[in-house]
Amino acid sequence: MxxxxxxxxxxxxxxxxxxxxxxxxxxxxxxxxASPPAAAQSAASFPTLPIAALGDLEPGAELSFEYPDENAPCVLLRLDGPVEGGVGPDQSIVAYSMLCTHKGCPVAYHADQKMLICPCHWSSFDPAKRGRMIIGQASQSLPQITLRVEAGMIEAVGIDGLIYGRHTNIL
Ligand code: FES
Missing domain, CATH: 1.20.5 (Single alpha-helices involved in coiled-coils or other helix-helix interfaces)
Structure with a gap:
């Protein structure tokens, strides 16, 4: 030994x-x-992005944008009435990451069903309930974009949830 x-x-x-x-x-x-997990990122670390003028958004409006960078497709919706997390005069404006939390396919809004639906495996997310998954393969809600109204503009200022495929929302 x-x-x-x-x-x-x-x-x-x-x-x-x-x-x-x-x-x-x-x-x-x-x-x-290592970078902190998304939940630990402070709101201050997110950029402020003007998306649209409040006056330009009729009920039923749908608008695509990218946030917090050009590789993160999102959709802004003006729904029929007040919803959880909504902003604007009737709390009806919400926005979500379009990347499905199952495997990252881009979801699309189906106004007839009032759902964000993934074409790959048909997960459905409710934009009126903070992006909660209603049916399908995904196990998590869609990340909701934190919005605010500033001087008549709707701005993105943060994200609640982790964008699919990322270990942190800010790369
Ligand atoms: S990638 Fe959306 S349900 Fe599978």
Missing amino acids: SDDKKNSGDGINRRELLSLGAAAGLAAGAGAG
Whole structure:
């Protein structure tokens, strides 16, 4: 038996112990340096994006945009009446990431069903209920874009939920 094995007393020699310790330190360091999860990102880290003038959005309006960057398609909807998380004079304006939380296919709004529906495996998300999945393969709601009205403009200022395929919303 080597001196190292004698010193540790448990079959692991000193060199192995030092190697394990270094690996654990590296793993901890990597964790500390990684980007924070989306939930931990403060609202201040999101850009402010003007999307449309409030006066231009009739009930039933649908508008595509990208947020928080050009690789993140979203849709803004003016629904028939007040809904959870809605903004505007009648709290009817909402916006969502268009990337399905199942496998990332782009959802489309079906006004006749009042649902955002994924064409790949038919998951349906309710825009009047914070993007909650109603039926389908997905297991999470669609990320909802946080909106505000500022000087007559509807602006995106954050995201509630993680965009499909990302470990953090701000890349
Ligand atoms: S990718 Fe949307 S349901 Fe599968």
